[in-house]
Amino acid sequence: MSKKSSGCTRAMWGLPQYLLAGSVVASLAACGGGSSSSSVIGMPPPVAKALSCDDSMKAAFAPDSNTQVLFVKAFKQGDPLSLAATPPSNAAKATADLCLVKLRVGPGNPGPATAPSTTAGIGFEIWLPNLSTWNGRIRAEAPGAFMGSGGITSSTGIGMLSLAQFAAANNTVTVVTDGGHADGPFGTFLTLPDGSPNTFGWNEISRRAVHEMSLKTKALAAAYYTKPADKSYAYGCSSGGRAVYQSAQSYPKDYDGIVADAVSLDQTQYFPGLMYPQLVMQRDLADKGLPLLTKAKRDAVSTAALQACDTAVNGTHDGYLTYHDQCKYDPTKDAAVLCTTEGGTNATAACVTKVEALALNKMWYGATVDGSVPDPAIDNGTSIIRTSQQLWWGRKRGTDLENTAGVANNAPSLGILGLVMDQIAWNLQDLSYTRSDYINASGTGKNGWMTMPYSVYAQSFYQGKVLNDQVFANIDANNPDLTPFRDAGAKMLSFVGVADPFVSLEAQLNYYTRSAALVGGNTKAQDFHRLFLIPGRGHCGGVGSVGASSASTPQISADQMYAKIVDWVETKQAPETLPISSPDGTRSRPICMYPKRVKYLGGDVNAAASYACQQS
Structure with a gap:
């Protein structure tokens, strides 16, 4: 390739093809194709036109034939975060300008209109922060149970308000998926009308939904901000944790960092x-x-x-x-x-x-x-x-x-x-x-x-x-080989509550042990995959021990773990311990990276300084 054509390639790198199509003639001319007029020699590459946060996006954003923009709405700072014609008086307010985009990615599953297995595709709800303040990050979420939520694709409801608030507060693109169906946390959609398994639906929730969430959110962000995302992160708890583990196993280059909470690995057994x-x-x-x-x-x-x-x-x-x-x-x-x-x-x-x-x-x-x-x-x-x-x-x-x-x-x-x-x-x-x-x-x-x-x-x-x-499209997500994920330079933090009433932490320990063995043991695994056991923690948060006080039990949130994965990916600050405190401020404790265990050294039993992490 000539130096001129290489320079053209670099100038156009990172922009989706459909953004370049409208100015392809000028691009070719500037790069030595088409007319050789000296008037275009040395011209800067064309600037892609950013998408607008309005209905024009429905026609302008078309990364492939399966993707459809269903709904677009701009929110100004102070607007109620509601899609109702008359927002409720207690509606949360946008703390910054936001653009809400709802996508559907087909092809969907054909069948009778009344059957839960009949779908139009996978739904995504994406929140885009202000054009001038975006920090270059994407935060994706895979919900628990079976993901389904009619609110994610509807024009009357918001599927996950917390992600809107996070996007506004942190200038981060956020997105959530419905896993390809709308009938809530249960699984009737996974059976076809004749009683046979809906293998299409199994594949949607097992791997495709979280994969498409990565692809389409990156494409939309690049088109809206006219530059690609710097980093992309995924979070999931319970079945959502299983889904992000599946992402690391099946599509190791989709996310730079993953936080997996209370993972329901081995669903057919768990x-x-x-x-x-x-x-x-x-x-x-x-x-x-x-x-x-x-x-x-x-x-x-x-x-x-x-x-x-x-x-x-x-x-x-x-x-x-x-x-x-x-x-x-x-x-x-x-x-x-x-x-x-x-x-x-x-x-x-x-x-x-x-x-x-x-x-x-x-x-x-x-x-x-x-x-x-x-x-x-x-x-x-x-x-x-x-x-x-x-x-x-x-x-x-x-x-x-x-x-x-x-x-x-x-x-x-x-x-x-x-x-x-x-x-x-x-x-x-x-x-x-x-x-x-x-x-x-x-x-x-x-x-x-x-x-x-x-x-x-x-x-x-x-x-x-x-x-x-x-039949189940590997819903168990128990492949211990994470070497492609490691080789992609990605990082993962996993954590699970000792008092989780649903997930058995031994399943997580079993997986981690098998996975670590493939890369040479725990020390090698910790270069890209770290595990923490949280005493007292319930399922996806709160407390799980009978009679435990939610105020005085040390806790950690998904947002705190997100901050840890960002630090690890972007500044190489890998967490050795997690210092956590109770909501009422009376107790603190270090949480040790597995397989280390906390040891009491003496002093105030409620102070983190009285403990250290040691090899078990």
Whole structure:
């Protein structure tokens, strides 16, 4: 290539092709193509025309035939962040000028208009800060559960207000995806009308949505600001965390930095594992004519577990576990929680029988092939390498069990566990096992999980593994090979709460260990991938230990972790520890990078300076 043509290439680098098309003749002339008139020699390259924040963008932004601009709205500083004709009086106000753009990326999935599996494409809600103040960054978010949100593509609602506020406060482009569907956090869209798997939809939420979010947001930012983004970041919690892990595995060059919170890796295993507390109560209690565990009983035993184990760090009660794997509390041997009729000393309505105490041990240990559980003194279920009997890990002792073992009127209180039942039915390829409100043209769910024996439950795990690649588009996202992500120069911070009532942190530790082994061990892995375990943290934030105070438990937010990944990517400041504090300012504690552990050195037990991180 001649020097003249090379200079032309450099002048046009980074601008989307459709921005250059309107001035292609002038560009060619300036670079030696077309007319050779001396009047154009040495002319600067043409300046691309920026997109306007109005309906003209619907025709002007067309990076490919699958992309459609659905909605554009400009907000001035002080405007209510609302799309309603008459904004509510309590609507949040824009703290800076913003441009909202809603995109849809096809092709979508054809079918009957009434079927949840019929879609027009993947939706994106993008917030663009002021043209003159953009800091060159993109922050993308993959929501949890199954992502779906009708608000992301509608012209009447905002899908994620927090991203609008972040964009305004930080001069950062923000974006969120609906994963290719609009029917909320549950998964009816993943079954076709004839009852067969919607493999197209599985691929959308497994990998394509977050990939297209990267491509289209970068293209829109380049067109709006007439320059490419400097850095692009992604955040996701729970299933959103799984999605950003999938991004690192499948599209390692999409994001410069990733924050993965409470990652639900191995969805075909993790989701069925979440249902285990309910299954235990059905098989071990209901089948024997016994009532399900009341909240008072669950909380009393969980509190006893905390009292037995939360002094391990500093000799005083923290109110949450830090060394989760050292707690071997066994309620079947604790007279203080056992009913007097069982040889215990507890005469209250919150006392437990030995059958109930054993059921709690099962919930803490995790799913097994036959519903058995070993003595916690021998195996408390926290090894990152499971035995042949252990299908998945359980909840941590002292964690609030309301979300997985909740009961209302002596019946399971499912809440978000509805999507757990869906995965079991998909694994077994039989919709009768899922919830009764799972509507499909081929037949609705029949709550078959409630009468499922342990053997069939175990089969759902085995079949899920087999179908992960064949049907579910690798929704498990458990490929430990992150070397392409490393080689792209990208960085990732992962963190998970020890008291998370949903995600089992052992799954994260198992993945990290396998991934680190491929690059030469933890020290090599920490060059690009770091993991932190947050004591007391619940699922995607808050607190998870029973009875814990949200005010006095040290916490960390997604925004704080975002700041850490930006520092790591842009200034090479890799976090060794995370100094976190309680909202009321009374307690602080360093959080150690795995596999280091916090050690009490002496002094004020509520002060971070009294602790250090040491190799475990």
